[in-house]
């Protein structure tokens with residue numbers, strides 16, 4: 001018997017999500033799964049204890065599928081933490097090839113977006129695949145000297161590939177933020193000493209000033225927002241729902257007041273999690 005925490009991630013061994021799992025839940029057993037939906041299902045069905053899923057990248061932006069799943073599983077799944085990973089991409093090929101022989105690069109669409117300029121400058125055609133490490137696996141299986149994968153140095157080791165070029169991300173501070181999800185929220189019996197962060201989602205009525213009044217709840221109560229993301233409501237008409245990250249624990253008095261106000265201004269509000277803010281992000285100036 002092992003009491004290592006089983007942490008689901010999307011992709012194959014060597015994926016960035018696996019690295020983020022190992023760093024954010026030390027000593028865990030990462031469990032690879034094909035899709036983000038499989039990852040949410042496995043936590044909800046108790047096949048795994050936790051999961052680590054990407055939410056946004058500093059260059060390519062938000063991972064909308066994760067946002068949609070966070071809402072779909074709200075009440076069953078809670079955000080319990082976050083982790084920022086500096087993502088350094090490499091171009092990986094089989095052992096007996098050279099950079100100038102490569103004409104196609106397979107990878108996750110997010111990774112291709114993060115290295116788009118570099119690939120264009122090297123005349124390499126991007127081809128979307130389900131995962132960076134899955135692309136590395138494909139290249140190692142096909143043994144074709146003209147194709148490569150955009151993936152991590154770890155993926156090269158796992159799948160026996162050669163690093164043809166390193167640090168090919170267009171933005172040299174390229175970072176991806178992951179959230180750690182589980183079946184229960186972080187519970188605070190007393191005011192925690194760690195800095196907190198809260199993620200919530202709300203829907204506004206379709207009337208003039210609705211979003212202005214909703215966001216005013218945070219401003220009036222001195223709660224700092226660090227991110228806002230809108231997604232289609234998926235109902236009739238052009239209506240939207242809004243995801244907000246803000247500083248503070250959901251148990252803080254200022255945030256409680258902001259939430260009371262938001263409940264009055266919105267059709268509905270759901271708190272997706274209140275969790276310790278990542279240390280790295282505490283050093284970034286992300287106020288909006």
Ligand SMILES: O=C(O)C(=O)C[C@]1(C(=O)O)C=C[C@@H](O)C=C1
Pocket residue numbers: 010011014015016017018054057063087108110111130131132133176
């Ligand atoms: O494909 C991977 O390796 C992943 O872990 C997914 C993912 C993402 O979805 O953003 C994670 C980090 C990088 O931004 C690129 C890809």
